[in-house]
Amino acid sequence: MTFMRVCVLGAGVIGLTTAWELAQRGYEVAVVDRRREPAAETSFANGAQLSYAFVAPLASPETLRKIPGLLLSSAAPVRIRPTLDPDFIRWGLRFLAACNNRMVAETTRAQLALSALSRGALAELAQREALSFGLRTAGKIVLHRTRSSFDAARQQVARQATLQNAEGQQVLTASECLELEPALEIHPNEFAGAIYTPTEQIGDCRLFCQELAVRLQQQPNVTWQLGTHVRKLVMRANRVSGIETSQGVIETNLVVLTLGSAAARFAKFAGFGLPVYPMKGYSITARFASGAQALQHSVTDLNQKIVYAPLKEGYKDMVRVAGIADLVGFDSDIDHRRLTGMMRQAAKFLSLDLESDVRPWAGLRPSTPDSRPIIGWSPISNLFLNTGHGALGWTLACGSARQAAQMIAGEQPAVDPRWFALERRS
Structure with missing residues (x-):
């Protein structure tokens, strides 16, 4: 009733x-x-990853140290276009205030609790209504290219291990990461290590x-x-x-x-005021190159801000490549230079067919400072x-x-x- x-x-x-x-x-x-x-x-075409354990906020001491470079670089995975827009300025000041360890710990605790609720609610809904959207447990690898990023990630793993929904995260060396996911075409000398969460899932949001x-x-x-x-x-x-x-x-x-x-x-x-500001991201949905090994796990190349999720379309193995975080206002148009840069990085990471049936997309993620x-x-x-x-x-x-x-x-x-x-x- x-x-x-x-x-x-x-x-x-x-x-x-x-x-x-x-x-x-x-x-x-x-x-x-x-x-x-x-x-x-x-x-419509987001990263397809269901990241219940990987909830670290963008606002962090590590991000704070990188901000001067982000303001000067047009090719960085995170790009900031300074503006006198009062909403952007207020959002930015609150973002800077959230870049401390206390706020990172608070946000991590809150997001883990909400993600645990979300995982259960999604499983219940999908089973009850027999929803078909490619949901499966693929496990997630978060790859860190720098020692400082890897060290911060290990601290985050230790922090989450004391909290709800720790998910049995594992710290991997570069060699262990490539052994786990042989589809990755990256030399072990090119990254410091990875964090692996075997229980993470993927699914097509659209x-x-x-x-x-x-x-x-x-x-x-x-x-x-x-x-x-x-x-x-x-x-x-x-x-x-x-x-x-x-x-x-x-x-x-x-x-x-x-x-x-x-x-x-x-x-x-x-x-009334609402501290939500758009952060533009991009994605492509593409095939693997002929004869190439398909990706088995979802992967996040953290320093490049690019995620890779294996999807199925019928019997075809596909990959959703998504990433970039651009604070450029409400501009939702595809910047082809940014898209090309992401595709170039993806081609160095996986063996992909980027000449046919590549579907590009750009969207505005509604982001809060914390x-x-x-x-x-x-x-x-x-x-x-x-x-x-x-x-x-x-x-x-x-x-x-x-x-x-x-x-x-x-x-x-x-x-x-x-x-x-x-x-x-x-």
């Missing part, structure tokens, strides 16, 4: 999983998105969204407003009474904001936030949706909500 009309703004993986959790609790749910099909933007959308369309308490642009909130006494859209006004009792990088602009029009998503109530009494997942949106989606639905329904949330509140606990 439905008892409240909820409008979920956004039909990416965060919006769809949130809509599912709310619909399962009996809410009448309307899903609204400007695109005409689900998962058409950031969820296929998951398509499958889940079909299940949602079968729910009698779910309606769709795709191809619909949101114009503004209709407010009464600090409460949302409706959403004004290009298709008319949608009356609602509650709004859940899952608009990814666009969430910050929406919040500004609604009268890398934790924002899951909680906004200053508007019936506007709930579920956004800011950065590079971990696919990994954290089902857990974030479960956490959000629990809070909206007045249930005890599975994870400490203070970790993900708009105003973080100190």
